[in-house]
Amino acid sequence: MPQNESRLAHMLDKLKAQHFRITPQRIEVLRILAGSDGHPSVETIYEEVRRDFPTTSLATVYKTVTLLKELNEVLELGFPEGGNRYDGARPYPHPHLICTTCHRIIDPDLESLEGVTRELASETGFQIISHRLDFFGICPECQEKKN
Amino acid sequence: MPQNESRLAHMLDKLKAQHFRITPQRIEVLRILAGSDGHPSVETIYEEVRRDFPTTSLATVYKTVTLLKELNEVLELGFPEGGNRYDGARPYPHPHLICTTCHRIIDPDLESLEGVTRELASETGFQIISHRLDFFGICPECQEKKN
DNA sequence: TTGTTAAACGAAAATGATTATCATTTTAAA
DNA sequence: TTTAAAATGATAATCATTTTCGTTTAACAA
Numbered sequence: 001m002p003q004n005e006s007r008l009a010h011m012l013d014k015l016k017a018q019h020f021r022i023t024p025q026r027i028e029v030l031r032i033l034a035g036s037d038g039h040p041s042v043e044t045i046y047e048e049v050r051r052d053f054p055t056t057s058l059a060t061v062y063k064t065v066t067l068l069k070e071l072n073e074v075l076e077l078g079f080p081e082g083g084n085r086y087d088g089a090r091p092y093p094h095p096h097l098i099c100t101t102c103h104r105i106i107d108p109d110l111e112s113l114e115g116v117t118r119e120l121a122s123e124t125g126f127q128i129i130s131h132r133l134d135f136f137g138i139c140p141e142c143q144e145k146k147n
Numbered sequence: 148m149p150q151n152e153s154r155l156a157h158m159l160d161k162l163k164a165q166h167f168r169i170t171p172q173r174i175e176v177l178r179i180l181a182g183s184d185g186h187p188s189v190e191t192i193y194e195e196v197r198r199d200f201p202t203t204s205l206a207t208v209y210k211t212v213t214l215l216k217e218l219n220e221v222l223e224l225g226f227p228e229g230g231n232r233y234d235g236a237r238p239y240p241h242p243h244l245i246c247t248t249c250h251r252i253i254d255p256d257l258e259s260l261e262g263v264t265r266e267l268a269s270e271t272g273f274q275i276i277s278h279r280l281d282f283f284g285i286c287p288e289c290q291e292k293k294n
Numbered sequence: 295t296t297g298t299t300a301a302a303c304g305a306a307a308a309t310g311a312t313t314a315t316c317a318t319t320t321t322a323a324a
Numbered sequence: 325t326t327t328a329a330a331a332t333g334a335t336a337a338t339c340a341t342t343t344t345c346g347t348t349t350a351a352c353a354a
Contacts, residue, residue: 021321021330042311057333062312080225082311082341097273108271112263117282119259125287126244132281135264140272168301168350189340204304209341229312229340 007034007089011073020067025049025056029064033074033088039096039105041083077105077134095133101142108135154181154236158220167214172196172203176211180221180235186243186252188230224252224281242280248289255282 011030015022028049032040040048046061065086068074075087077096085105095113097106113133121128158177162169175196179187187195193208212233215221222234224243232252242260244253260280268275 078227126284128284130283136277137273137275
């Protein structure tokens with residue numbers, strides 16, 4: 001996975017540039033966030049880190065994720081039911097497509113989104129900084145299984 | 148506010164139809180949800196209800212809001228920072244425009260949203276059920292104040 | 295109108311995700 | 325290697341929300 005390598009390198013560079021320390025636990029959290037396209041939860045990251053570093057604390061995972069969030073190197077997806085999910089591969093706002101049956105989260109391409117943002121800005125006078133866009137539905141595989 | 152009256156009546160009818168009891172506390176919560184376009188929090192609703200019924204419990208507000216949510220008579224807006232907000236005037240999914248400075252939440256009209264949903268469905272094969280769409284930015288008033 | 299009963303209420307405890315605290319360990323730089 | 329500041333790990337605290345449970349009340353029938 002060459003793209004993940006570069007994301008990981010970019011994250012490490014950013015930490016070094018701002019004089020944050022590079023610890024084994026941090027590297028592991030970064031690696032998981034950069035390399036996974038499954039939008040993992042903190043709990044998932046925690047379990048994965050502990051496979052290699054069994055003494056790692058949950059607090060450490062939270063602290064690292066929070067740090068990356070502040071550096072804009074991870075995108076946080078909050079849900080009302082609790083249990084945020086994180087995207088370290090694409091840390092900028094982008095739409096998500098969530099299967100309500102199997103809970104998979106997919107990143108679709110959406111050409112037409114730019115037009116929506118433009119319409120909104122010109123209609124309301126808002127200066128649009130960011131967005132959060134989730135679509136909920138049933139993925140093709142789960143539609144199959146239902147029948 | 149004639150529109151709010153009818154929303155309130157609709158909510159009450161729905162409760163009656165399903166044999167839920169009409170209590171003074173419930174009526175008050177419904178009234179606030181139906182009549183406010185400010186997307187109030189549970190805490191806000193609680194304080195407002197207590198002006199008329201000072202013994203009301205916070206749990207009662209939560210229970211009523213949860214009930215309305217299950218009946219699809221209120222839309223819940225969750226945020227990662229915590230503190231959900233509720234829309235009882237328009238309980239169906241619709242875009243929101245949130246000012247990151249004054250925390251106001253506005254309901255914009257967005258003609259172009261339908262096209263986005265269509266594009267998404269045809270591109271991914273998902274059956275789209277619902278969505279959550281938030282734009283974050285700075286409202287015209289707060290832009291003024293900055294200068 | 296009154297009596298009955300299940301539903302709703304109120305107060306407080308429990309929960310669950312996240313954050314803060316602080317003593318101990320470790321990184322990074324001299 | 326030494327050292328100082330930062331990070332870690334364990335645990336307590338926090339905060340929104342949910343659950344529990346004894347008491348009250350709405351709804352309906354007699």
